[in-house]
Amino acid sequence: MPTTFVIIGAGQAGGWAAVTLRQSGFDGRILLIGEETWRPYERPPLSKAVLTADPEPSVLYFHPEARYAELGVELMLGVPAEAVDPDAHTLRMADGRVVTYDKLLLTTGGHARRLPVSGSDRALRLRTLEDARAIRARLGSARHVLCIGAGVIGLEIASAACARGCAVTVLEALPRAMGRAVSPEGAAFIAGLHRAAGVTLHFDVAVERLDAASDGGTVVTCSDGQTFAADLVVAGVGMQRNLTLAEAAGLALEGGIVVDEWGRTSAPDVFAAGDVAAFFHPLLGRRLRLESWRHAQNHGIAVARAMCGDAPPYDDLPWFWTDQHGVNLQVAGLPADAAHTIVREGGPPNGFVAVHLAEDGSVLGVTAANNPREIRAGQALIKSRKAPEIGKLADAAVPLQRLM
Numbered sequence: 001m002p003t004t005f006v007i008i009g010a011g012q013a014g015g016w017a018a019v020t021l022r023q024s025g026f027d028g029r030i031l032l033i034g035e036e037t038w039r040p041y042e043r044p045p046l047s048k049a050v051l052t053a054d055p056e057p058s059v060l061y062f063h064p065e066a067r068y069a070e071l072g073v074e075l076m077l078g079v080p081a082e083a084v085d086p087d088a089h090t091l092r093m094a095d096g097r098v099v100t101y102d103k104l105l106l107t108t109g110g111h112a113r114r115l116p117v118s119g120s121d122r123a124l125r126l127r128t129l130e131d132a133r134a135i136r137a138r139l140g141s142a143r144h145v146l147c148i149g150a151g152v153i154g155l156e157i158a159s160a161a162c163a164r165g166c167a168v169t170v171l172e173a174l175p176r177a178m179g180r181a182v183s184p185e186g187a188a189f190i191a192g193l194h195r196a197a198g199v200t201l202h203f204d205v206a207v208e209r210l211d212a213a214s215d216g217g218t219v220v221t222c223s224d225g226q227t228f229a230a231d232l233v234v235a236g237v238g239m240q241r242n243l244t245l246a247e248a249a250g251l252a253l254e255g256g257i258v259v260d261e262w263g264r265t266s267a268p269d270v271f272a273a274g275d276v277a278a279f280f281h282p283l284l285g286r287r288l289r290l291e292s293w294r295h296a297q298n299h300g301i302a303v304a305r306a307m308c309g310d311a312p313p314y315d316d317l318p319w320f321w322t323d324q325h326g327v328n329l330q331v332a333g334l335p336a337d338a339a340h341t342i343v344r345e346g347g348p349p350n351g352f353v354a355v356h357l358a359e360d361g362s363v364l365g366v367t368a369a370n371n372p373r374e375i376r377a378g379q380a381l382i383k384s385r386k387a388p389e390i391g392k393l394a395d396a397a398v399p400l401q402r403l404m
């Protein structure tokens with residue numbers, strides 16, 4: 001029997017891990033198991049071009065089918081794994097097949113959280129290609145779209161619906177947009193973009209129920225008695241990690257599967273990576289759970305290398321982007337942990353750069369609109385742990401790169 005490494009979850013982290021295992025010299029059997037019927041594909045276009053472009057763009061796969069064959073990676077798609085037994089080193093598929101592994105990697109990601117209110121099935125959700133296609137089809141005829149949740153996904157759908165000529169309303173339970181992903185200043189910038197595009201935003205409203213309207217649409221009722229009618233309702237109320245397998249297998253969990261800097265879980269020979277993992281970040285000194293493209297890829301690669309016994313600790317900085325109303329916003333580091341935020345004044349119109357500082361003045365995060373150069377420099381500043389001069393930080397005429 002060849003040594004067998006199994007990956008459960010054929011998403012971004014799993015796809016990159018499978019390829020990396022072989023590239024790192026592992027010459028045994030590699031099995032990539034996924035419940036979706038597609039081989040690993042990009043999700044970011046699902047809330048962007050897949051909703052707006054005509055014709056619908058082709059699916060963006062991470063690797064061509066032939067690449068898996070060439071590397072000898074077996075794909076087992078369209079069937080979920082149902083149970084893992086870490087002591088026996090086996091897993092059971094939903095169709096009854098039993099697979100024995102030497103090392104197992106869990107990259108089960110997450111699914112779109114269901115709104116916990118009556119009538120929530122009337123709201124579409126977005127995580128998979130099928131979800132995006134269902135929303136796209138409905139956007140073709142919708143006049144009024146209501147997005148529940150002003151997180152990244154809800155706001156990207158709002159932006160796409162706006163681009164498709166729909167009247168758009170967003171309802172958010174919190175007092176601001178994009179939760180803890182951006183600072184209050186960043187949230188205000190994003191809200192401004194939406195308002196300028198004609199989107200109506202309501203904050204501090206809790207959705208209580210969804211009902212069928214007489215015209216075939218939906219009426220959304222909030223706890224303060226306000227009602228909103230729409231042809232299409234979409235809920236972007238967060239991602240829930242797929243932890244069922246890990247929980248039943250007795251792995252340590254902290255809102256995600258607890259792993260160390262090498263992706264090792266609390267069970268021997270079981271690893272986890274990507275959105276599903278709660279990993280310890282050596283530079284930032286705490287455990288993180290991220291939901292972002294770069295992390296899914298780099299963590300999948302790093303943990304695959306660790307499974308092959310050759311990897312430094314994973315310390316990639318958090319980074320994500322979002323595209324809304326033609327503006328590309330990028331966030332590096334952890335704005336939510338900052339004690340102070342400095343908005344750099346004097347930049348280009350419709351631009352925005354903010355630097356987020358720790359109590360000691362060191363840079364914890366950078367947020368920038370249409371300015372990838374400042375984000376690149378910002379990441380180097382975060383890693384340097386230096387405290388730049390405040391006056392220069394506040395002046396957009398001084399590139400962040402010069403402050404290093």
Ligand SMILES: Cc1cc2nc3c(=O)[nH]c(=O)nc-3n(C[C@H](O)[C@H](O)[C@H](O)COP(=O)(O)OP(=O)(O)OC[C@H]3O[C@@H](n4cnc5c(N)ncnc54)[C@H](O)[C@@H]3O)c2cc1C
Binds near residue numbers: 035044082153273296
């Ligand atoms: C609509 C959308 C837009 C996004 N846009 C951006 C963006 O603009 N910028 C950015 O930085 N990030 C973005 N992201 C986030 C990024 O795409 C995710 O962080 C990334 O896809 C996570 O990859 P993953 O492999 O960890 O998990 P996933 O992509 O969730 O993949 C996990 C896979 O595991 C499968 N699985 C789960 N349980 C089982 C099981 N028991 N058996 C078999 N298979 C199983 C799932 O079906 C899924 O295919 C976006 C995400 C979405 C959904």
